[in-house]
Amino acid sequence: MDTTLVNLLSKQGQMVIALGHDLIMREPGDRIPTVQEYAKRNNASIGTTQSAQAYLQQQGIASFESRGHQGTYLTGLKRDELWRLIHPRNIVGAMPLPYSARYEGIATALSEVFEQAEIPLNLVYIRGANSRLQTLREDRADFVVISALAAEQAYQDSDDISILMNLGTETYVSKHVLVFREAGHEDIEDGMRVGIDRQSLDQSHFTYRVCEGKQVEMVEVGYMQIPVALQRGLIDATIWNRDELHNYNELHVVESREVEANSTNTEACIVTRKDATALTHLLGEFLQVERIQQIQQDVLSGALIPRY
DSSP: GGGSOOTSHHHHHHHHHHHHHHTTOOOOOOEOOHHHHHHHHTTHHHHHHHHHHHHHHHSSSEEEEEGGGGGGEEEEEEEHHHHHOOSOOOEEEEOOOOOOOOHHHHHHHHHHHHHHTTTOEEEEEEESSHHHHHHHTTTSSSEEEEEEEHHHHHHOOTEEEEEEOOOOOSOSOEEEEEEEETTOOOSSTOOOEEEEEOOOHHHHHHHHHHHTTOEEEEEEEOGGHHHHHHHTSOOHHHHHHHGGGGGGGTTTTEEHHHHHHGGGOOEEEEEEEOHHHHHHHHHHHHHOOHOOOOOHHHHTSSEEEOOO
16 A cells, blocks of 8 residues: 555545544445535545545545445445554554463464554563553553453453453463462461562452451562562462463462452453544454464464564
8 A cells, every 4th residue: 555645744634534533433334424524524625525535445445335315335445554544653562471371372473463464563561450451541552461350350440441352261371379488288377478469450369369367468579570489488378370380390389269260360351442442443353363362372382483
């Protein structure tokens, strides 16, 4: 697509952008406003509006059909090309630090799918679902990857987010487990120092659950530093992701019924702002759950080298 054919700072260019923002939320087969309605809505002339529509057709981005008194219909739309025309920057996605193969699989899948769609993507890695959600709400990210459990909790607190898709069981983590510095423990006990990362909605949620009714000291520890804190005796127990505990064989791992009772903490979700309707339409068109799952599984099995 040759976007140099139109000066996007000209009146025609501004009208192309205005039409683009309207059309990207429509589907082929939709009846669209008349040229006169578009012109009035955007304080433009009819001639400028007609030229903008003609430009989109000439570039093969959108096609229109006039049906007389029935109005004008959108008959074709290349949503990815339209997005690249009207969007001033790369799409930004925020996800967990890729410390596990499972997260590397998500990062690789997102990178490949966006690349195939020819949509520029910047992935940023931010510790803690709370921090990622704040980045989303402050418009510093267009979408975030968090667990389904974190998404549900965030939605209960404020309905300004929307779950675009759930990637399925064990796409986020395999499971969370109780981890002790020493063997001989099967549950949290009074007097223990328990590591907690309040930026992690999942980890803090389950930590409070397993400690309910116990006299313990909560010790703030960054999620990635939790195993080291256990090794150094700074804490006695915690909740952590089982996926990477094979690197810490000296630690004592116990599966907890309190954690297993809620499988949503194993499901990865892609979350956007509720008002990001154009982006939601775009991502919904080319992000396919099955494709992301397959790429993640290929990374987990070693069939695909992570690339992100």
